[in-house]
Amino acid sequence: MVKGQSDQKKGLDKRTRERFKKLLLKEREEIIGDVKQIYESSQEVGQDGIQDIGDEAANVYNKQILLTLNENERMRLKEVDEALDRIKAGMYGVCEECGEPIGLKRLEVKPVAKYCVPCKTKLEKGEL
Numbered sequence: 001m002v003k004g005q006s007d008q009k010k011g012l013d014k015r016t017r018e019r020f021k022k023l024l025l026k027e028r029e030e031i032i033g034d035v036k037q038i039y040e041s042s043q044e045v046g047q048d049g050i051q052d053i054g055d056e057a058a059n060v061y062n063k064q065i066l067l068t069l070n071e072n073e074r075m076r077l078k079e080v081d082e083a084l085d086r087i088k089a090g091m092y093g094v095c096e097e098c099g100e101p102i103g104l105k106r107l108e109v110k111p112v113a114k115y116c117v118p119c120k121t122k123l124e125k126g127e128l
């Protein structure tokens with residue numbers, strides 16, 4: 001096996017990242033999925049742009065969904081989106097505070113984790 005460590009020294013290998021990406025996308029779908037259902041069932045007749053979603057319509061549609069989400073769900077969605085951004089940027093699995101690997105075990109429990117355990121603990125104690 002070839003070691004591609006130069007660009008992903010502290011991040012996760014590609015396969016692991018892909019696995020978490022799928023996990024995160026699924027979580028995203030779960031958060032939005034509920035709302036989508038509620039939204040669709042409350043808008044059954046006489047509205048345009050709900051059944052057929054083009055790119056632009058989808059944006060409006062997403063906005064509507066965001067409005068429908070409660071604060072907790074919006075937070076979750078934000079965390080998931082940020083994690084997906086970090087995957088895209090190749091920064092996933094690296095602590096935002098100290099730059100060290102977050103650790104697979106922690107990510108398994110909390111795929112949206114931004115900080116490693118020591119940093120998270122410090123943050124919670126208000127030491128950072």
Ligand SMILES: [Zn+2]
Binds near residue numbers: 095098120
């Ligand atoms: Zn850290």
